[in-house]
Each structure stands twice: as C-alpha cells, then as structure tokens.
Amino acid sequence: MSLHSGRLHKRSENAPGQKSKVAKQSNRKRVQPLSKLHCEKNQLVLEGITRPCVLVDTPMKGVRIDGDGGSLVRPSPLPHLGWGSSDDVWVKMVSREQSYRHSKSFMQKHPTLQPRMRSMLLDWLIEVSDEYTLHRQTFYLAQDYFDRFMSTQNDVEKSMLQLIGITCLFVASKMEEACPPKLWQMAYITAGTYYKEEILKMELIILKALRWNLCPETAVSWLQLYFQMASMSVDSDLLEPQFPQDAYIQMTRLLDLCILSINSLDFQYRVLAASVLCHFLQQEAVEKLSGLSKDVLQPCLNWMAPFVESVGRCGRVATRDFASVKDDGHNIQTHTDYMTMLKDACKNEADSQFPTPPSSTEKTDAH
CATH class of the missing domain: 1.10.472.10 (Cyclin-like)
Structure with missing residues (x-):
C-alpha cells in the first residue's frame, strides 16, 4: 500500500512570521543556490517498497553477488583481525x-528530470560539505540516500531536488559527524529557499521511504x-x-x-x-x-x-x-x-575505450 506524504506548499515571499533567524550570518560564505532546478509543482508520493532493505546482522554463508557473475562470495581478502x-x-x-541497491533506472520514473540535474545537485552538495567541513563519508552517505530515495518515488519535480538533497545531507551528517550542522544552518545554506520546517518534513518522508536503512558501505x-x-x-x-x-x-x-x-x-x-x-x-x-x-x-x-x-x-x-x-x-x-x-x-564517454592498464614501471608509486 502506498504512503502519501501530502503536499509541501510554496510559501509567499512576504509570509508573516517567516523572517530568518540567521539574517545576521551575512559574514558566512554563501554557497550558490540551485536556482536552475526550480519550478512550480511540489508533490511527492511514496511508493511501497516491494523488497525491504535490511542489514545482515549474522554471517551469511554462500551469499551470491550479482556483480560477480552470481558466484559465491570469495574467501575474505581482509587480513587477520584481532578484534573479530x-x-x-x-x-x-x-x-x-x-x-x-541502487540503479540509474530510477530516472525513468521522473519524466521531467534529466541526468544533468542529479549531477548539479551532487556537485552542490559537495560544495556545501566543503563549506561546513563535513567528511567525505557524509557526502557519500547523502548521495546514496538520494539515489535510493528517488528509486522509491514517481514524478518528482525538479523544484524538489534541492530540498531532497539538503535533507539527505542533513540526515547523513547526523549519522557520521561528531558535531553535525544545525538545522538552521542547512536551511540557511539554501539561501532562504527552504525553511527548517520543510526540511524536517522531508526528513521524515525520506526516512520512511528508506525504511531507516542508513548504513550502506x-x-x-x-x-x-x-x-x-x-x-x-x-x-x-x-x-x-x-x-x-x-x-x-x-x-x-x-x-x-x-x-x-x-x-x-x-x-x-x-x-x-x-x-x-x-x-x-x-x-x-x-x-x-x-x-x-x-x-x-x-x-x-x-x-x-x-x-x-x-x-x-x-x-x-x-x-x-x-x-x-x-x-x-x-x-x-x-x-x-x-x-x-x-x-x-x-564528451567522449559513450565511445571511449580504456587502454590496457600501464605496467608497474609506467606508474607512479602511490606510496
């Protein structure tokens, strides 16, 4: 059964009582908002997830890996561990x-979106991560949340992408950072495009859609x-x-x-x-x-x-x-x-061919 998030309405520019509490933060560098992604319609519908995503808490002998030709998991390449x-x-x-699971096929569910919009959003999230000195793992968690969340949705409009993206980063920062950015900081970095309340609403929508599975590798x-x-x-x-x-x-x-x-x-x-x-x-x-x-x-x-x-x-x-x-x-x-x-x-991604990796004498020693 599908879950409905309801509609997130756009606010009036002069709505009473909506003055930002962070107006005095003008000395902070402003990350450029994603203005090119905005349009009118703002509605999300959560689709029922037919296959639950659950963490495996016990060893799974004989797990098959699709990306490895369906073969059984190979012996562990990890060194000996004194703690496990x-x-x-x-x-x-x-x-x-x-x-x-993640797949680029989710774009087929969103006719108004283009792959470049995802690229622009993730690039902006990297910039936000840089501004707030967030860890690499925080950004990559946000990227995973975004892609998996979008695979549970239909007909998401481009005006919602920045809200979804900043909310994914907000959730990821709470998972990874010792001192994650405050809610008002996440709202502030959108240059007034979204309020704290909207991020909180979207946070709950995303968590429900992901079924609280927030710990991918x-x-x-x-x-x-x-x-x-x-x-x-x-x-x-x-x-x-x-x-x-x-x-x-x-x-x-x-x-x-x-x-x-x-x-x-x-x-x-x-x-x-x-x-x-x-x-x-x-x-x-x-x-x-x-x-x-x-x-x-x-x-x-x-x-x-x-x-x-x-x-x-x-x-x-x-x-x-x-x-x-x-x-x-x-x-x-x-x-x-x-x-x-x-x-x-x-430019040449579609028809490029990767040459044979260079020999050891041609590579620069990474050490």
Missing part, C-alpha cells in the same frame, strides 16, 4: 551491496578500506590509518567526478572504488585486495577512462589544511570545478 573474524566482517560488508568507504589494506604493514592493525594521505586525496577526486555521472550507478560501489584504485596501484594487486576478478572490473575500467583523462588534464590537487580539523584533513570533502571536468569527461 575477517570472514564474518567481509561477508557482512559484501552482503550490503545486495541489501542497499559507500564507494568512498570501500576505497579507503582497499587503500588501507594495500598500505598497511604486516604487524599493523586494519583500524590504524597509515596510507599516504596525498595519494588518497588524488583518488577521491577521481571518485567524486565519477559519482557525479548517473552511469556510475551501473556498478556496485566496491567495483567503482576498486576501479579507481587500479589507476594508482597494479590491477593484479587490486584484484587481490578487493576479491574482484578482472572480468568484473574491466567494464568499469572501460567506462572510467574519460574521467581519468579529464582528471589528468587538471593536474594534481593540492592538500588543504583545515584549522578546525587535526590529523583528518584528507577525510574532509572538498570541492573543485567538477561540472567542467564532468562536461569534458562526458
């Missing part, structure tokens, strides 16, 4: 790829895991950060650019992350780290080729220092001119 079973941890992580969490495994010494613990931060920042820029394209949803997050890592480490090593075969990785590597070229033309990204963040700056989501890079990458 590496096999159980690995199976639980991989099984979330089955429970937390994101693309960036897979990337960090793989790189941590590649960098750790024999006697170190997996939970002890020790990878080269500068190399990780270069990787995340490529991942950010890829996730802005709706075609990235053709791939599982772990496949997307492993494909990014293949451009910094030997593919054979990545296959061992990820438990993914060449046949699984190659389609994603082929698709990713123009994105790699676009990033390469922009040179290396500089490491930033954050006054309010100590020893964790590499995990802060930063923004750059992703839309220009995306436009450049998508």
